[in-house]
Amino acid sequence: MGTAGGLSNLANMPACNVQLLGAKRKNLEGFSTATAQLRVGYLEQTEVIKSTPGEYTMRACRLLAAKSSLATRVDFTRGDMSGGAGRNFRAEIRARIEKWQEKAPARQPKPLPVPDLNTKKQRGRSEKEEDERKVHL
Helix, strand or coil, X not given: CCCCCCHHHHHHCCHHHHCCCCCCXXXXXXXXXXXXXXXXXXXXXXXXXXXXXXXXXXXXXXHHHHHHHHHHHHHHCCCCCCCHHHHHHHHHHHHHHHHHHCCCCCCCCCCCCCCCCCCCCCCCHHHHHHHHHHHHC
């Protein structure tokens, strides 16, 4: 809250900027950026993000930024004095991260359509040949 400049500024800040709070700008000119941790702010240091697997950290960080900005707006408007909204947001974040880690269901093969009993009349070359025979007779 201190980095943002207070609760009112934090409530008016978009979630994409909340994600970057506390991140240090690094000048990596001429150096490799492969191992540099760019865009690591306060949210990346939370217990929720640290407990998620590496492939889901950026996705979880975006979700956490969105829910935390919603929570600050609830706090700013004094909408929930008991803190139940924050607990609900936290449970929703946990549930979504667990849902991402589930294995995708296997794709079922599509069954072939039932064939028609009556055969279709063949068209094309054989029909043209019959027409030519009729003309020559």
